Every structure is written in structure tokens, then in C-alpha cells.
Amino acid sequence: MLENQLNPKQKEAVETTKGSLLVVAGAGAGKTKVITDHIVHLITNCNIPADKILAVTFTNKAAEEMRSRVFSRVEAMDVGRPFIGTFHALGLLMIRENMARFGFDKNFTIIDEDDALKLIKESLLELSIDPKQFDPGRIKNHISKFKNALTTLEQFLENSKYYKQGEDFFGAMTGKIWNLYEQKKKAQNFLDFDDIILLPALELQKDNELLRKYQQRWQYINIDEYQDTNDVQYMISKLLSLEHGNILAVGDIDQAIYSWRGADFKNVLRFQKDYKDAKTITLEENYRSTKIVLDAANAVIERNALRLPKKLWTQKSDGDKIKIFFAENERQEATIISREIKSLCQHKINYKDIAILYRTNAQSRALEEILLQQNIPYRIIGGVKFYERREIKDLLAYVRLVQNASDEISKKRIINTPPRGIGKILSAKALGNTRVFSDSEMVKIKHFEDLIKSLRASAKELTAFQLIQKIIFTTGYKGYINDGTDKGIERWQNIEELLGLAKTTETIDKFLEHISLFSIDDKYEQESSRVSLMTMHSAKGLEFEAVFIAGMEEGLLPHTMSFDPEQLEEERRLFYVALTRAKTYLYMTLASQRNIFGERISNIPSRFLREIPKHLTETIGKPEEIEENIFIE
Numbered sequence: 001m002l003e004n005q006l007n008p009k010q011k012e013a014v015e016t017t018k019g020s021l022l023v024v025a026g027a028g029a030g031k032t033k034v035i036t037d038h039i040v041h042l043i044t045n046c047n048i049p050a051d052k053i054l055a056v057t058f059t060n061k062a063a064e065e066m067r068s069r070v071f072s073r074v075e076a077m078d079v080g081r082p083f084i085g086t087f088h089a090l091g092l093l094m095i096r097e098n099m100a101r102f103g104f105d106k107n108f109t110i111i112d113e114d115d116a117l118k119l120i121k122e123s124l125l126e127l128s129i130d131p132k133q134f135d136p137g138r139i140k141n142h143i144s145k146f147k148n149a150l151t152t153l154e155q156f157l158e159n160s161k162y163y164k165q166g167e168d169f170f171g172a173m174t175g176k177i178w179n180l181y182e183q184k185k186k187a188q189n190f191l192d193f194d195d196i197i198l199l200p201a202l203e204l205q206k207d208n209e210l211l212r213k214y215q216q217r218w219q220y221i222n223i224d225e226y227q228d229t230n231d232v233q234y235m236i237s238k239l240l241s242l243e244h245g246n247i248l249a250v251g252d253i254d255q256a257i258y259s260w261r262g263a264d265f266k267n268v269l270r271f272q273k274d275y276k277d278a279k280t281i282t283l284e285e286n287y288r289s290t291k292i293v294l295d296a297a298n299a300v301i302e303r304n305a306l307r308l309p310k311k312l313w314t315q316k317s318d319g320d321k322i323k324i325f326f327a328e329n330e331r332q333e334a335t336i337i338s339r340e341i342k343s344l345c346q347h348k349i350n351y352k353d354i355a356i357l358y359r360t361n362a363q364s365r366a367l368e369e370i371l372l373q374q375n376i377p378y379r380i381i382g383g384v385k386f387y388e389r390r391e392i393k394d395l396l397a398y399v400r401l402v403q404n405a406s407d408e409i410s411k412k413r414i415i416n417t418p419p420r421g422i423g424k425i426l427s428a429k430a431l432g433n434t435r436v437f438s439d440s441e442m443v444k445i446k447h448f449e450d451l452i453k454s455l456r457a458s459a460k461e462l463t464a465f466q467l468i469q470k471i472i473f474t475t476g477y478k479g480y481i482n483d484g485t486d487k488g489i490e491r492w493q494n495i496e497e498l499l500g501l502a503k504t505t506e507t508i509d510k511f512l513e514h515i516s517l518f519s520i521d522d523k524y525e526q527e528s529s530r531v532s533l534m535t536m537h538s539a540k541g542l543e544f545e546a547v548f549i550a551g552m553e554e555g556l557l558p559h560t561m562s563f564d565p566e567q568l569e570e571e572r573r574l575f576y577v578a579l580t581r582a583k584t585y586l587y588m589t590l591a592s593q594r595n596i597f598g599e600r601i602s603n604i605p606s607r608f609l610r611e612i613p614k615h616l617t618e619t620i621g622k623p624e625e626i627e628e629n630i631f632i633e
Contacts, residue, residue, distance in 0.1 A: 290319025
């Protein structure tokens with residue numbers, strides 16, 4: 001069966017079950033199929049117990065797709081299930097199973113990025129540090145960067161290069177803020193997203209008993225998107241695979257575009273040093289794009305020095321030439337794109353199969369305006385996520401406070417939501433150390449505290465669905481959020497969706513765990529009637545019949561902040577990722593002038609255009625004076 005579905009290279013990868021294997025998988029080369037078929041092969045043909053197999057990827061969407069493919073094929077065999085999930089899900093499992101070792105109360109709360117930022121802001125305020133001088137977002141990202149590099153707060157504080165005020169003032173302030181941030185988390189029984197994988201990695205390094213436990217449990221390790229691993233994820237993968245040496249790592253340096261998140265594509269290059277007898281298989285047959293798209297992508301990426309050689313090819317036809325449109329400004333650029341979208345629709349291409357990609361979010365404004373004028377439905381990928389919407393965060397704050405009495409962030413959010421007469425001053429008193437209240441204030445505070453106590457007592461016997469229903473009924477939240485307007489109705493519909501999700505989980509703890517893990521990455525859902533607008537970074541892992549790449553200009557792509565050699569190679573990889581999202585139709589647009597951040601600037605065409613062979617393209621509206629200088633022959 002596998003033989004009929006796999007090409008020779010895929011088949012070789014699937015059937016290599018012992019030892020270490022690096023699969024260099026090009027865009028659209030069927031890497032997910034290789035991993036899932038490899039797992040099924042281990043279970044069905046090699047009689048490996050399913051619970052001895054671990055597969056880790058980076059997004060919940062990718063993990064869900066893998067689970068679906070594997071479970072549907074082994075379910076009837078009654079052989080159990082392998083662990084298939086994200087690194088964060090894996091880390092959380094280890095923490096849950098070893099609470100005593102990690103020193104957490106079982107009702108800890110996983111805070112999202114927004115709540116983590118709030119704690120950083122509170123820390124700045126308490127330390128009397130000016131947020132204009134020390135931007136909370138920058139501080140938070142700085143702390144995250146060190147955590148992802150396996151650096152603890154204690155190590156940071158011990159290292160004079162980071163902390164001594166005379167040598168590094170920013171490092172000194174970061175140390176103070178980080179220290180207070182960690183104290184606040186501990187006091188409220190909080191973990192942030194970085195903790196979920198950093199803490200297990202540190203524990204595995206120092207606790208041989210714990211390490212052996214998981215090495216014996218998972219004897220066959222599969223790691224997806226290996227080029228996107230940071231130091232913590234790399235260390236977890238390496239430690240778990242050391243005992244038995246059976247590891248399949250799938251990656252592609254040419255699609256490494258997340259260095260700013262701490263990802264290190266050099267982990268792919270280190271693989272053969274880490275595993276001395278490692279085998280490498282390269283998947284080059286592409287099942288997504290036309291030959292013209294692939295020829296353009298190959299020509300571009302071959303300019304990069306840091307990569308493992310490969311050349312994508314396909315059995316599909318040559319396809320249409322790549323259309324490159326020159327516009328006078330961003331509005332004309334958007335008008336051209338909208339016109340071409342309408343033309344595609346006349347050729348039976350659905351809106352959901354069309355994407356507009358850009359380097360920066362600021363580029364979406366002009367595109368949105370013209371799409372609205374032209375009545376073309378669209379959606380922004382990476383906008384306000386479901387779990388970050390006001391009404392969802394309110395209800396989740398109630399659930400979290402019921403579960404974790406120390407959760408001051410949740411308490412602060414809902415102490416006067418819906419309004420119960422507890423204004424800012426009384427709220428500050430209630431959340432502070434003072435318990436001196438007037439009689440009227442005490443009535444209001446006691447009413448809130450009794451409400452939470454009652455919900456907490458009830459929660460012991462309720463499912464997540466029942467608890468949320470009780471919260472809504474007891475607090476009058478529906479009347480508060482649904483005021484009969486379109487926006488109010490939309491908010492209530494979001495709550496109904498949350499209730500629907502709650503029905504699928506058995507316990508309140510499992511419900512909160514599910515929410516926390518899904519808050520970590522962007523969730524992309526195809527919609528039947530909208531064009532997708534997104535940054536090139538957000539497009540990774542997706543594919544569309546038609547792709548528009550807007551803003552092909554120096555300063556945008558490559559970005560003005562990315563002109564040193566290493567950053568320039570990442571920008572080229574980003575362009576390569578954008579190119580290889582297209583199945584059939586590929587368009588590029590650029591403008592002579594563009595309004596960016598309130599300033600009108602003139603741009604020259606992107607250097608990446610010169611890397612695409614001219615015979616693959618058709619240019620429209622190209623100024624004569626630059627005709628001979630843009631494209632190679």
C-alpha cells in the first residue's frame with residue numbers, strides 16, 4: 001500500500017526505522033505524509049507499540065493534521081496512540097506528570113502573551129522604571145530570547161556581561177524587571193509559554209531518573225520543522241533520542257524564516273555531528289506548484305550560501321508565466337490586484353484559494369481600502385485571535401480564578417465585569433494589601449468574593465461547559481455583552497463557540513490546558529468566501545491556487561533592517577517561502593512611490609526580481625528606463 005502512494009525517496013525515508021535520519025524536505029514535497037506514514041509503518045509493519053512513539057511539530061494545526069492521518073489508520077488495530085503534539089504540549093505533559101519535581105500547585109495558570117506583558121508593565125511600575133525608556137514589549141521579548149537560549153534568570157543575573165550596571169545598563173534593568181516578573185508569576189502560580197518548554201528541558205538535563213523515564217517511554221522520536229527549533233527545543237529532542245538513537249528529523253534550511261523567534265536553522269547542519277551514523281534523504285519532487293513557479297524559486301534560493309543543496313522539480317505542467325505589475329503608488333497596486341482577483345474568479349478560482357502576501361502589516365491598509373471598494377471579501381490572517389477577544393478573555397478569567405485563587409490578573413480583569421460598582425479606586429484597594437473598607441465598599445467586595453467562592457464550590461462537580469454556563473447565568477454576562485447590536489450579537493456568537501468547545505473537554509483543567517496550548521500559535525481556518533491577506537511569515541505551511549506578492553521593492557523586500565549578509569539570506573528564504581505557496585498562478589507587484597508610516601518614499605525594484613530568469617515572467621507597466629536592469633536572462 002505504501003509503495004503505491006510514495007515516491008522512491010519518500011518510501012526510503014518511511015522505511016528507515018533504526019538509527020538517525022535527516023529528511024531534507026523541500027516545499028510541497030510531502031513531508032507531513034512522510035512523517036505520518038513513517039509512524040504508521042512503525043506500528044503496523046514493525047510492531048512497535050504506539051506509545052513508544054513521539055512526534056513533535058510546531059503548530060496545533062500541524063499536530064492535529066498528523067493525529068488525524070495517523071489515528072484514522074491505526075484506530076481499528078487497537079494498538080493505542082503515539083504522542084503527537086507541539087513542543088509546548090510535550091512540555092506541559094512532563095510538568096503535569098511531575099508536579100512535585102517542578103514545585104507547582106496543580107492548579108497553576110498558563111498566562112498568554114497579553115497577560116505576560118501586563119506583568120512586565122506592573123514590574124516596571126513598581127520599580128519606578130520609565131516604560132518610554134524601557135519598552136515593556138522589548139523587555140518581554142528580550143527575556144523570551146534568553147529563555148529560548150536555555151538561559152535562566154539565575155544565570156542571567158550571575159553573568160556580569162548582562163547585569164553589571166557599569167557595563168550594561170539595559171542588561172541591569174532587564175535583570176531587575178525579569179526578577180520581579182518571576183516573583184509575580186510564582187506568587188500567582190503562573191507559567192508563561194516559555195516556561196512550558198524551558199523548565200522540562202532544564203529538568204531533563206539535571207535529573208537522570210526523569211530523563212531515563214521518558215527515554216524508555218519514547219524510543220522512536222520524530223521532529224517536524226527541525227530548522228525552526230530553538231536551543232530549548234533542540235535540547236529536548238537531543239536528550240530524548242540519546243538512549244536509543246532512533247530519530248527522524250524533517251527540515252528545510254531554505255524555509256528557515258524565524259531567527260527573530262530564536263529558531264536556529266544551523267541545528268539541521270549539526271544533525272550529522274550529533275548523530276555520527278546519520279543518514280540523509282532529500283525530497284525534491286514537489287506536488288504543489290507548476291514548473292515555472294519552481295524554476296523561479298530554485299533560481300532565487302540557489303543564491304544563498306548557507307543551505308543544503310537541492311532542486312525542486314515537478315511532474316506538473318509548466319503553467320502560466322509569473323506576472324509582474326508595476327504601479328505608480330500603493331493604491332494603484334491594490335487596484336491592479338483587485339482587478340486580477342476578479343479575473344481569476346471569472347476563471348472559477350474561489351476567493352478562499354487566493355492570497356495576498358506582504359512583508360509588513362502596514363502594507364495591508366491600502367489593499368483593504370481598495371478591496372472594500374471593489375466588494376471583494378477578505379480576511380486578515382494574524383488579526384485579533386479568538387482567544388484574545390474581550391468576551392472570551394472575560395469568561396476565561398472567571399474560570400481561571402475559580403481554579404487558581406492566586407490569579408490576580410484574572411481577578412483584576414473581572415472584579416467589576418459585568419459592572420458591580422467596584423470602580424478603579426475600590427478595585428485597587430481590593431487587589432492591594434489593605435483590607436480597610438467602608439460599609440458600602442465591604443458589601444460590594446463581599447458580594448464579589450462570595451460569588452467566586454460559590455462558583456469554586458460548584459466547580460468541583462461541574463464540567464467546563466456547565467461551569468461557563470453557570471458563570472454566564474450567575475453574573476448576567478449575556479445581557480452585559482449582547483446589547484442587540486451587530487457587534488453584541490457577534491460577541492455572543494463567539495461565546496457560543498466557546499461553549500461548544502467546552503462541551504468537547506471532560507474536565508475544567510483539560511479545558512484550560514487546551515485553551516492555553518491553542519493560544520500559542522496563530523490558528524488559520526480556510527473560509528469559503530474570502531481572500532486571505534497576511535504577512536509572508538504567516539503564510540508558511542499554507543498553499544493557494546493564486547498568490548499575489550505585494551511590495552517587491554528594496555526596503556520592503558528585502559526589508560530595510562535586513563541588509564547584512566546573514567539577514568539578507570533570511571529575507572531571500574522568506575521570498576522563497578512566499579513563491580512556493582502558489583500552486584498555479586503567481587503575481588508580483590511593486591510601486592514607484594509608496595506612503596509608509598506617513599512618509600511618501602520612492603523605491604527601486606527589489607534585488608530579488610533580478611534573480612528570477614526573465615523567460616519565466618511577463619511584465620506589465622514596466623518603465624522603459626529600468627527595463628534592461630531588472631531581470632537576468
